[in-house]
Amino acid sequence: MIDAQTLEAPTENPTIRTSRRWSPGACVWCGGTESVEEYRNEPRCATCRHHESVIEEARRFMGMYGLRPIGGTLQSDDDEEYEHRLGARDSRRVLNEIRLEHQPDPELVRKALRPRAAAVVAEGKPAAKRPSTASSATGSSRTASASAKTAAPVKTGTVDIDEIQTRALALLDQLTAIDAQLSLVADQSGLAARARRSDLEKQKATVLRTLAALEKARLSAASK
Ligand SMILES: [Zn+2]
Structure with a gap:
């Protein structure tokens, strides 16, 4: 199912686009409210989480096999690599299309998240996951204007x-x-x-x- 939010936000209609604003409880990327859950320390909706994970999978795949990072040409050595590159490109495109024009203030987002973040820490999540989450959170929220296209390639962090x-x-x-x-x-x-x-x-x-x-x-x- 396509998120109604997505359909209501054609890029060529600036009035609708600017009127979509983030509110606590909504996805920080697109403002969607459909099953919002924490993803890399940010509230994200089901659509966003799906596309982010497609991109993340592709990134891991390339890192694992020492292949060229995703982005740019889809040229691949085999079908699996091609599928990953294609999927990542399509997901990136969707994410760019549904993105809120005005990203929410990271401070407000942090406040809205705090109770959950505290719970995560209390559970004792593995520390090994920290560096990549921290860097991606920085990339997407703190430097909102600079991260419009693609997040910085995560090279070392993805090879486990x-x-x-x-x-x-x-x-x-x-x-x-x-x-x-x-x-x-x-x-x-x-x-x-x-x-x-x-x-x-x-x-x-x-x-x-x-x-x-x-x-x-x-x-x-x-x-x-
Ligand atoms: Zn979203």
Whole structure:
């Protein structure tokens, strides 16, 4: 479902656009009120959170494989990378379209959030998540005018060595499974077996390529 808010705010109609203002409890980005929840220390609506997470996923993906940061051309090495780039670009576009013309005063937002923020701290959220949340909050609210286009690329923060290792281990399992299936069809002849072998070889090549990329990402993360 498309947020009604989005439909009521065509970019070419300045009167409607300027009349949309933030009020406590609403999304700080678009002023929407549909299931507003805290996202990176800011109240954001369901639509915004969805698009932000699409962009974040794409950013993580590029960081994980040491690929070119998102933004600019969609040129990609494979379908998965392309999907991420396309999704991120579309989400960025939507976010730019629904953005409130006047961003709320960060101080007012902080006040509105305070009870929840305090609760989060009390729960003892992992400290490791802090740097990225802090930097993105700074980017989107404190320097509201400067962040109109894209947030600064988060490079070092997105490469998580633990996550790379988890992913590498999963890939090694996958490799073992592929090898097992390969040995099953190794001696078979016929078109179907040949097609299956070729498919498995392709899968294996992809896994090996990804493992190599992960190793590169791990090394570069470890040297920081
Ligand atoms: Zn929103």
